[in-house]
Amino acid sequence: MNLTSAEENYLKGIYSLGVGRNGDISTNELAALLQTKPASVTDMLKKLAKKGMISYVKYQGVSVTTAGKKKALEITRRRKLWEVFLVEKLRLQWDELTELSDELEHVSSPLLMQRLDEYLGYPKFDPFGDPIPNELGEMSDHPRVPLLDLSFEQSGKIIGVNDNSSSFLKYLDKAGIFIGVKVLVLDKVDFDGSMELLIDNKRRQFISKEVASNILVMAY
Amino acid sequence: MNLTSAEENYLKGIYSLGVGRNGDISTNELAALLQTKPASVTDMLKKLAKKGMISYVKYQGVSVTTAGKKKALEITRRRKLWEVFLVEKLRLQWDELTELSDELEHVSSPLLMQRLDEYLGYPKFDPFGDPIPNELGEMSDHPRVPLLDLSFEQSGKIIGVNDNSSSFLKYLDKAGIFIGVKVLVLDKVDFDGSMELLIDNKRRQFISKEVASNILVMAY
DNA sequence: TATTTAATTTAGATATACCTAAAAATAAAC
């Protein structure tokens, strides 16, 4: 079953709101996520249900079907492969990705994606540290802890973020905090939870508790 | 002025039909090129005229304005840069490009295009040997002759094609005739205009007059 | 439980991008 770009965006939203949750997704939740009106959501839910992508009972909320989950992972895979390309090859910054990958994720060509995957060296994680589904929708995962959880003199490698907001990503770019960078905890302030870091074995950087809780690291 | 993908496709069509021609483009011509109906073309011409992209007087045909030409070259630049990427980096074949570049040409981001251009090494020609407009719409050009015009024992480098049809491009792929390949004329048959070539200094290949007239080379 | 509030759906518009069929204008043929 083939989907339009709009349908793909809704499906992706329904899937992502649903991961790690028991109940169904509400119309208002989706409207908020997709920056649209509840009435538009209702219209689209009917279409996606008719196409077998979601289970939808009116007034009762919505969840993806097996077919819908497969499709959502396919779209996610396309998006993330493009994101790796944009960062690794074209050197775009974190906060410049969203707008572009929102478009590129809909360019649907198995051959293109297979070649891009190969060209990128079969990456397992996107530039935000999230796993990239393979052709079958399977994902690797590795232990990620908030930077805040690192203790004094412990070090780790930055592998992702919890917050994809433009303001946060801009801050990180400016602070020189990127994927793959090594950090060592020079100081932890009990009073406010802030930290001082040694970045890349050379530069010192203070960060607040809030920032530290939104950066994910792989501890050494 | 921002254009939708559909508007961009029409504008590109109007521009490309117009290059190297005195008169205007007709509604039916455009409909044939874009595989759509004349009534749809008329609708779109009104929209593009209102946006200042074309000069359109009803029943009198259509041509691009200065703004329209600029825009058409911008779209063409995006398309061709993607085509270079698909061939040079992802190793796609000629006949696999059209469908993808038809979509990718509409992803409009100056930053993305600037970075892609840089990443590709500022290419001046697309995989078909046609010049790529720069940010200002200017194009290089180099002398291209049909392979048919090469004489006995003359050699040249393949730099493009005159025919972008899927059947022709598939034939070339199969025959191992690619951009950048060196050819030497081993024989020219007077009777039917066919040729025998030495490809890449190693392989012999017969081609018909029709094929030879649709391959463009830079003669040494 | 009855009433009020909030969430959701329906009804009915608008805009884009197509289409078919009919009308109008232009071009070609006689």
Place this chain on the structure above:
DNA sequence: GTTTATTTTTAGGTATATCTAAATTAAATA
């Protein structure tokens, strides 16, 4: 220069994807 044929436009319709306002259903509260 009429008549005929072709081209082009208009009229009106469909499908997608939005919206606002009103109606309906479900949830919360008194």
